[in-house]
Amino acid sequence: MNTDISERQKKILDFIIDYISESGYPPTVREIASATGLSSSATVHAHLSKLEKSGYIKRVKGSSRSIEIIKSQHNKKADSDEINNNVVLIPVVGNVAAGKPILAEENIEEYFPVTNDFISDFNNVFMLKVKGDSMINAGILDRDYIIVRKQSIARNGEIVVALIEDEATVKRFLKTDKVIKLIPENDYMKPITVKVVDIVGKVIGVLRKYF
Structure with a gap:
């Protein structure tokens, strides 16, 4: 497992993957905060920025539900292609x-x-x-x-x-x-x-x- 992200960021990434798999679309920052025990939206944004810089996710500016999974914690595309291809x-x-x-x-x-x-x-x-x-x-x-x-x-x-x-x-x-x-x-x-x-x-x- 890669160590370029923290345990908290791994937890956030897992939540995003599970959420998209179940719902067909990504969670909002507020939903991520609630699910991972974070009280500040700014903190969530900071973790998402780290995940994005590390190549795990991609975000589209101007949308509250804009997260795309690029790779899993095992540095594989995992189910991300299937997830992202199902969302427009x-x-x-x-x-x-x-x-x-x-x-x-x-x-x-x-x-x-x-x-x-x-x-x-x-x-x-x-x-x-x-x-x-x-x-x-x-x-x-x-x-x-x-x-x-x-x-x-x-x-x-x-x-x-x-x-x-x-x-x-x-x-x-x-x-x-x-x-x-x-x-x-x-x-x-x-x-x-x-x-x-x-x-x-x-x-x-x-x-x-x-x-």
Whole structure:
């Protein structure tokens, strides 16, 4: 066993490997601290920095769940290839505006890890954080993260992200002969009726944080 890392760092590394194996995505700094008996996030970051410098892990800047396992304590790739190949980092977009590239670097706030068995095709996929309760009857709550596939067309009944006066809204799409209706999934809200709408993408998944 390698001695370039401390016993505490070995414990942290073991926890990260076990966590990814069970959950399909890496733990947060807070979860690492709780599991390993550390009271300070700064201390966890220091240990993670040492693990990264020693080549055991890799982190992606700007994401709370960004740890990738590079090698185990036995200096082998172990199950890291299988673990990392099962996780894809999806960009979380902070702003959607007409005429601007959605996935431009300045629009990306962080990256969110999602396993391959949750979504089969990650091409042109991004995430948005939901604001408001207009889609609660569809199981989309305030502060949820929706996974969106970028596309400019939609079928009736699909939940879409659309731009209304340069503001993104999440609604159910319905097109009639004369108008387009963006229908909320909330009994206390009325549909938005327009003649033309800019479809940003189709909602293909919902994720919820409990911390």
